Amino acid sequence: MSFKIAIIGAGSVGFTKKLFTDILCVPEFRDIEFALTDMSEHNLQMIKQILDTIVASNKLPTKVTATTNRREALTGARYVISCVRVGGLEAYADDIRIPLKYGIDQCVGDTICAGGILYGQRNIPVILDFCKDIREVAEPGAKFLNYANPMAMNTWAAIEYGKVDTVGLCHGVQHGAEQIAEVLGAKSVSELDYICSGINHQTWFVDLKLNGRKIGKDELVAAFEAHPVFSQQEKLRIDVLKRFGVYSTESNGHLSEYLPWYRKRPDEITKWIDMSDWIHGETGGYLRHSTETRNWFETEFPQFLASAEKPIDPAKRSNEHASHILEALETGRVYRGHFNLKNNGVITNLPSDAIIESPGFVDRFGINMVSGITIPEACAATCMASINVQRMSVHAAISGDIDLLKLAVLHDPLVGAVSTPEEVWQMVDEMVVAQARWLPQYADAVPAAKERLAKSTVKTREWAGAARRNVRSIDELRAEKAALKQAV
Structure with a gap:
């Protein structure tokens, strides 16, 4: 080919x-x-x-x-x-820094939230x-x-x-399945059969079987709480599992941003997160991780280049969907995965125009979604809150309507739990002004936003967040990697 x-x-x-x-x-x-x-x-x-x-x-x-x-x-x-x-x-740093001035503490800040x-x-x-x-x-x-x-x-x-x-x-579904397989004692994730459905980063394991045996909420809760690592790293996800009855695909840190209950007060944030790795809820965790990864690659490029000399091993092919989709479309070999597409009735209790993440099969005829899935009401309610924000955000981005953008941010679950309307209006003005070079659709709105900021009386604070860590130096990263290697 x-x-x-x-x-x-x-x-x-x-x-x-x-x-x-x-x-x-x-x-x-x-x-x-x-x-x-x-x-x-x-x-x-x-x-x-x-x-x-x-x-x-x-x-x-x-x-x-x-x-x-x-x-x-x-x-x-x-x-x-x-x-x-x-x-x-550079822009990503503002996505984390500016909302912190208004009390909004994000771990990742790349899906919804401010x-x-x-x-x-x-x-x-x-x-x-x-x-x-x-x-x-x-x-x-x-x-x-x-x-x-x-x-x-x-x-x-x-x-x-x-x-x-x-x-x-996205790979959230695969990572969630790997966790479930581990806590249930499966030899391989291939022993699991599951239906995972919802929206990206809020997808839910609505049906779960291990070697043909259905796994219920109580068994899954007990398995996670007994796990020596996940019981500490995924406290928030386990709490959501207990209350909703199904496990979420998304990491502890990510999930905490999409719900209005766990990240609205500093004492609550520290209660539900784990600082062993950024993904479990650290303030600005992914920004720190991304910065360290960039610095590491720049410094250690010869090492990366040397590793490229190794032969390609098909047994180490990852579970990222792209290669499997291309293989199915080009060869006809069927692939089952979870894909983000317009709903159009695939999930019965989410809007047709929403982008959902749900199971589908790929062959030479294309991507064919499994339709007629109904997710639990609590999951649908949580997804709906995000979908409404996403819809307004897309329409604002297309139209350059800064008032609609402010309404989208106001309706974000975490933002609404933390900030007043006056704070949201000022925060959006500040973010649009700071990022104007990447926001051509708001060019006409920037001068008025600057004027409002000059006259504003809304108070802000310089706050690092509830659980912030400094970016580590290359020497610190080397020492940590060496220690981990020695431990193994």
């Missing part, structure tokens, strides 16, 4: 390498072309060196090109994969540019695989306004 895959945001080096090696685990894909594109020439050349080394070491005919010209990369592409972060770590909504405002105009290029220069009928957050908003915009065949992809 010979076709072209374009990867936008290919400078996300580690993830691009994973996608690349996964796809080349499919024997039929040896002759394809990968076209890498990114705004950073520096990052682009680093990832190209790594991928070229993989191709050479494995004696493959695979072609790898790299360009900062996006349209050139997309020309003739059958598949386009996006893993972009518009505004980079940070996720502004992230969507930056991404959506760019997503629509991608879609325009796909329509104009990619192979007719090209499929757009979106890995970028905020997943639901980006996918919503691409389908509704970009008019491109789009699927959103």
Whole structure:
């Protein structure tokens, strides 16, 4: 087979390498072309060196090109994969820093909440540019695989306004299933059979079987509470499991941002999170992790390049959906996964226009979703709160309506539990002004926002958050990795 895959945001080096090696685990894909594109020439050349080394070491005919010209990369592409972060770590830092001034403590801030909504405002105009290029220069009928957050908003915009065949992809379901398999004592996650349905980052294991035996709430609660690690790291998820009756796919830190109950007071935050790793609820945890990862890669690039000389091992193919979807579409070998698409009745008690994450099967005829799923009422209510915020956020991003943007942020569950309307109005003004260079749709609104900020009487505070950690130096990271290696 010979076709072209374009990867936008290919400078996300580690993830691009994973996608690349996964796809080349499919024997039929040896002759394809990968076209890498990114705004950073520096990052682009680093990832190209790594991928070229993989191709050479494995004696493959695979072609790898790299360009900062996006349209050139997309020309003739059958598949386009996006893993972009518009505004980079600079804008992301504002997504965490500014809401903290108003008492809003986020762990990740990339899905909803104040940070996720502004992230969507930056991404959506760019997503629509991608879609325009796909329509104009990619192979007719090209499929757009979106890995970028905020997943639901980006996918919503691409389908509704970009008019491109789009699927959103995430790995939260797979990670949740791995946890469940471990606590239940399964030898492999393949012993589980499950239906997981909801919206991205709020997907629920609504039906769960181990080797054909149905697993109920009480057994699952007992298994998690008995686990020596997860009982501490996933306290909030376990509490939600007890109250809702089903387990959520999303990490302890992520889930805490989508619910109005666990992260609204500093003493509550520290009660429900775990500081053993950022993903369990640390204030700005993913920002710290991302910063350290970038610094580590920059410093240790020769080590990453040397590791690329190892042969590709199909047995180590990851459970990221992309390679499996491409394999199913191109070869007809059926793949079952969980995909983000417009609902259109797939989940009976969520709106038709929402982007849902639910089971589906892929073959040469496309992605075919399992329809007629009804999720528990409490799960639907929680999802609905986010869907309403997502819908307003998408419409605000398309229209450049700053008043609608403020209403979207006001209706966010965590923001509403912490901040007053006056605080929200000022916070959004401050965020839009700080990120104006990435928000072209709000250009006309920025001058008035600056005037309001100059006259504002709303008080703020400089607050690091309830559980903030400093970014570690390269030497500290080296020492920690060495200690872990010695312990093993």
